[in-house]
Amino acid sequence: MSDLLNVADIFGEDVFNDTVMQARLPKKVYKDLKKTIEEGKELDLATADVIAHEMKEWAIEKGATHYTHWFQPLTGVTAEKHDSFISAPMGNGKVLMSFSGKELIKGEPDASSFPSGGLRATFEARGYTAWDCTSPAFVRHDAAGATLCIPTAFCSYTGEALDQKTPLLRSMEAVNIQSLRLIRLFGNTTSKKVTPSVGPEQEYFLVDAEKFQQRKDLIYTGRTLFGAMPPKGQELDDHYFGTIRQRIAGFMKDVNEQLWRVGVTAKTQHNEVAPAQHELAPIYAEANVAVDHNHVVMQTLKRVACQHGMKCLLHEKPFAGVNGSGKHNNWSLTTDDGKNLLDPGKTPHENIQFLLVLTCVLKAVDEHADLLRESASDPGNDHRLGANEAPPAIISVFLGEQLEDVLEQLISTGEATHSLKGGKLETGVRTLPDLAKDATDRNRTSPFAFTGNKFEFRMVGSRDSIAGPNVVLNTIVAEAFAEACDVLENAEDFGKAVHDLIKKYAVEHYRIVFNGNGYSDEWVAEAERRGLPNIRSMVEAIPALTTEKAVAMFEKFKVFTKAELESRAEIKYENYAKAINIEARTMIDMASKQFIPAVIKYTKELADTVIAVKEAGADASVQAELLGEISGLLGKTKQALSELIRLTDQAAAMKEGEEQARFYHFDVVPAMETLRAPVDRLEMIVDKDAWPMPSYGDLIFEI
Ligand code: ADP
Numbered sequence: 122m123s124d125l126l127n128v129a130d131i132f133g134e135d136v137f138n139d140t141v142m143q144a145r146l147p148k149k150v151y152k153d154l155k156k157t158i159e160e161g162k163e164l165d166l167a168t169a170d171v172i173a174h175e176m177k178e179w180a181i182e183k184g185a186t187h188y189t190h191w192f193q194p195l196t197g198v199t200a201e202k203h204d205s206f207i208s209a210p211m212g213n214g215k216v217l218m219s220f221s222g223k224e225l226i227k228g229e230p231d232a233s234s235f236p237s238g239g240l241r242a243t244f245e246a247r248g249y250t251a252w253d254c255t256s257p258a259f260v261r262h263d264a265a266g267a268t269l270c271i272p273t274a275f276c277s278y279t280g281e282a283l284d285q286k287t288p289l290l291r292s293m294e295a296v297n298i299q300s301l302r303l304i305r306l307f308g309n310t311t312s313k314k315v316t317p318s319v320g321p322e323q324e325y326f327l328v329d330a331e332k333f334q335q336r337k338d339l340i341y342t343g344r345t346l347f348g349a350m351p352p353k354g355q356e357l358d359d360h361y362f363g364t365i366r367q368r369i370a371g372f373m374k375d376v377n378e379q380l381w382r383v384g385v386t387a388k389t390q391h392n393e394v395a396p397a398q399h400e401l402a403p404i405y406a407e408a409n410v411a412v413d414h415n416h417v418v419m420q421t422l423k424r425v426a427c428q429h430g431m432k433c434l435l436h437e438k439p440f441a442g443v444n445g446s447g448k449h450n451n452w453s454l455t456t457d458d459g460k461n462l463l464d465p466g467k468t469p470h471e472n473i474q475f476l477l478v479l480t481c482v483l484k485a486v487d488e489h490a491d492l493l494r495e496s497a498s499d500p501g502n503d504h505r506l507g508a509n510e511a512p513p514a515i516i517s518v519f520l521g522e523q524l525e526d527v528l529e530q531l532i533s534t535g536e537a538t539h540s541l542k543g544g545k546l547e548t549g550v551r552t553l554p555d556l557a558k559d560a561t562d563r564n565r566t567s568p569f570a571f572t573g574n575k576f577e578f579r580m581v582g583s584r585d586s587i588a589g590p591n592v593v594l595n596t597i598v599a600e601a602f603a604e605a606c607d608v609l610e611n612a613e614d615f616g617k618a619v620h621d622l623i624k625k626y627a628v629e630h631y632r633i634v635f636n637g638n639g640y641s642d643e644w645v646a647e648a649e650r651r652g653l654p655n656i657r658s659m660v661e662a663i664p665a666l667t668t669e670k671a672v673a674m675f676e677k678f679k680v681f682t683k684a685e686l687e688s689r690a691e692i693k694y695e696n697y698a699k700a701i702n703i704e705a706r707t708m709i710d711m712a713s714k715q716f717i718p719a720v721i722k723y724t725k726e727l728a729d730t731v732i733a734v735k736e737a738g739a740d741a742s743v744q745a746e747l748l749g750e751i752s753g754l755l756g757k758t759k760q761a762l763s764e765l766i767r768l769t770d771q772a773a774a775m776k777e778g779e780e781q782a783r784f785y786h787f788d789v790v791p792a793m794e795t796l797r798a799p800v801d802r803l804e805m806i807v808d809k810d811a812w813p814m815p816s817y818g819d820l821i822f823e824i
């Protein structure tokens with residue numbers, strides 16, 4: 122039957138991948154390109170011309186009419202400008218299809234309308250996109266037809282990064298150089314390259330498109346700004362890993378198929394904790410490919426949801442009162458010959474290279490906890506981090522019993538002599554097989570957890586790019602490796618020096634290790650005693666970008682200049698202010714034009730009822746009491762609305778920057794909550810038929 126799907130057949134069929142390149146490119150051109158991909162060797166224009174031509178021919182066979190330099194400006198979403206392959210009509214009235222090496226390598230989008238944080242004045246419009254040949258081009262099929270998408274980096278005329286990808290590639294280079302230094306010390310002379318591997322787990326919500334369209338808050342802000350909790354939430358834990366409903370299953374099938382075709386290794390899918398919440402995880406890939414693929418995943422989820430009469434919500438907190446969405450960023454370091462630097466082996470206490478890598482990561486995370494925290498902040502994530510929800514805003518590292526025990530041995534006796542073993546899992550049922558048990562349990566509350574052979578950074582927001590967090594991870598670990606290598610390369614007795622260094626790092630940075638419950642109040646107090654930062658909001662996190670230590674590190678490893686960091690901080694303040702401004706104005710709009718008029722109408726009906734019942738000689742006290750209650754809440758709503766209007770106008774009139782962003786956070790956001798409270802109370806007592814939009818229950822249970 123035509124419905125049968127062979128994943129292996131379709132996987133990567135729309136990708137200009139290694140197999141295609143090998144088959145289509147002349148041998149010498151293929152070799153040169155591989156050199157560029159693997160060793161960063163410069164590509165000459167003649168070679169690029171050949172590649173471009175073949176890429177175009179291939180794309181046209183796939184139905185492509187256009188190509189685009191696909192890039193990631195600092196807007197949070199990807200950008201693209203489409204150019205068709207047609208070139209100047211020939212004498213006979215026909216056109217030629219052409220695509221040159223120059224067009225492949227370099228694009229010139231007008232940069233003046235993208236955020237630059239003062240790096241570039243509006244009149245200095247020139248910006249460049251440059252081909253990232255390490256992330257394969259692909260043909261995307263959508264309503265626009267088929268488009269050849271070429272992953273690119275985006276920078277200004279003067280070379281400053283205006284995007285997420287440029288610093289990511291720079292940080293990958295930094296951690297590559299320092300990792301190679303480190304493994305050479307341990308006698309590895311064969312590996313040529315070390316790359317960060319990244320596997321992001323993407324959470325999202327699905328709601329019915331028709332209901333979505335009735336809510337301005339969802340339309341304009343991606344989250345609900347009002348809404349009372351239904352009688353049932355997520356307390357029964359019956360959604361997590363529950364049977365996937367048919368409507369959702371059909372959606373997931375199409376998502377997977379579309380992702381596989383463009384080479385995204387969609388692997389795992391399941392229902393998440395909250396009703397209507399789901400997750401998709403691919404198999405990990407090289408960091409820049411993983412970042413590109415994550416953007417493809419987010420766009421595909423949105424596109425396919427529309428095709429199924431649904432809307433995909435990627436916001437970190439679409440609904441108050443149920444879990445929000447995040448993106449677990451799994452990270453490790455892999456050599457080109459397949460060795461994972463974070464693999465402890467069976468007996469970690471004997472694996473000195475691993476222990477050095479591990480303690481370097483602890484040092485890096487401890488010294489730059491503020492930067493990691495910042496990298497995960499966006500306006501939506503403020504509702505998760507530090508707001509009594511997973512994960513907490515305090516950065517700590519979960520190592521698990523086995524590694525914690527090894528470190529404790531090191532710290533107390535100066536020597537690690539044994540590793541705890543996992544043993545057998547006994548279920549007490551004879552017919553079940555004996556399972557080998559991991560040496561370490563899991564901890565779901567930790568923001569930064571070691572999970573076997575990788576670290577899982579769980580703070581990242583579901584809507585945010587994972588580029589930022591990986592830039593920070595790569596760079597802080599590069600710095601720790603560099604410092605260790607500086608010491609060890611000059612040591613007379615390597616064995617002793619490395620032992621001493623591991624112990625030193627373990628002792629000095631053990632405060633960042635926490636294996637307990639990260640959600641508890643005790644941990645907040647304990648973390649404060651340990652001197653760990655607890656940064657509660659995005660606006661309070663942004664200053665971490667421009668501290669002396671951050672600037673020194675990013676400049677040393679050539680990831681960001683001071684000017685670039687300052688521009689990023691500025692863009693973040695602006696983005697935050699704009700996001701809250703839109704939310705506040707949407708609330709004002711909904712309250713003024715929808716809730717207040719609906720409630721006024723309802724009170725009139727109630728008042729008429731009270732009179733009619735009284736005239737009929739019956740007891741109208743219930744109706745009258747309800748009328749009183751509703752009128753009281755209506756008064757509160759109107760008052761809170763006026764206050765929110767006043768504060769939002771005041772905020773909008775301020776000069777853009779830190780002070781304005783802080784005003785939005787500390788003054789406008791609380792006023793939004795003050796307006797929400799009486800409206801949500803009203804929703805609970807006003808006739809459902811009189812309420813002007815679908816409720817939480819309608820949205821998350823009736824999909
Ligand atoms: P877990 O149950 O620990 O979350 P999964 O196997 O579900 O583990 O993996 C979650 C994500 O982590 C997936 O995207 C997976 O490919 C990725 N992952 C697995 N191993 C590594 C690794 N060594 N480095 C980076 N990511 C990894």
Ligand code: MG
Nearest residue numbers: 322449451577
């Ligand atoms: Mg996981």
